[in-house]
Amino acid sequence: AQRVTQPEKLLSVFKGAPVELKCNYSYSGSPELFWYVQYSRQRLQLLLRHISRESIKGFTADLNKGETSFHLKKPFAQEEDSAMYYCALRNTDKLIFGTGTRLQVFP
């Protein structure tokens, strides 16, 4: 069955510390993975997708098929990174979301 697992509900770090938001997936085909972010009082929005191999707001995510992971990383967290982060897997036309991780960055 297709599934996305985000094991951490809450991740708290201090400003300037490295951040890694974990995401593991289960999918029988060739996966297409995304990270969505929801800042306070804002809409859920796409942060990045693995096929673009891009860095957005300093975040990167590498697809590791061997470990079936797509962890989101940033070397130096900023207070404005505090938000809810969702990992998502495309299954045909649908997105399957994980349960989300709330990132809190303290000053």
Add this chain to the structure above:
Amino acid sequence: DAGVIQSPRHEVTEMGQEVTLRCKPISGHNSLFWYRQTMMRGLELLIYFNNNVPIDDSGMPEDRFSAKMPNASFSTLKIQPSEPRDSAVYFCASSLMGGRETQYFGPGTRLLVL
């Protein structure tokens, strides 16, 4: 473009009442998705439409939930009768090309059923 528009933004109702949530997708988008967000289960897809036609409603919890898309610019999600466990944030999203493009989310409707 104002993006995806949802109404109402907040709804408080009593158990047993009918609730109707509304969504206006981005003009030109031909796919529309309804999601439910809860603390325990995160973001779950309820149903999605391509070109106004329901494609997959396997996420709809039970018969109390129904969704329609009478035209390309409007969709409704109805709960009848509502129950306290339906309390959640309901999001609508739209995209181009059957969902293979980026989904754009509305602000959500926060529903509380007492």
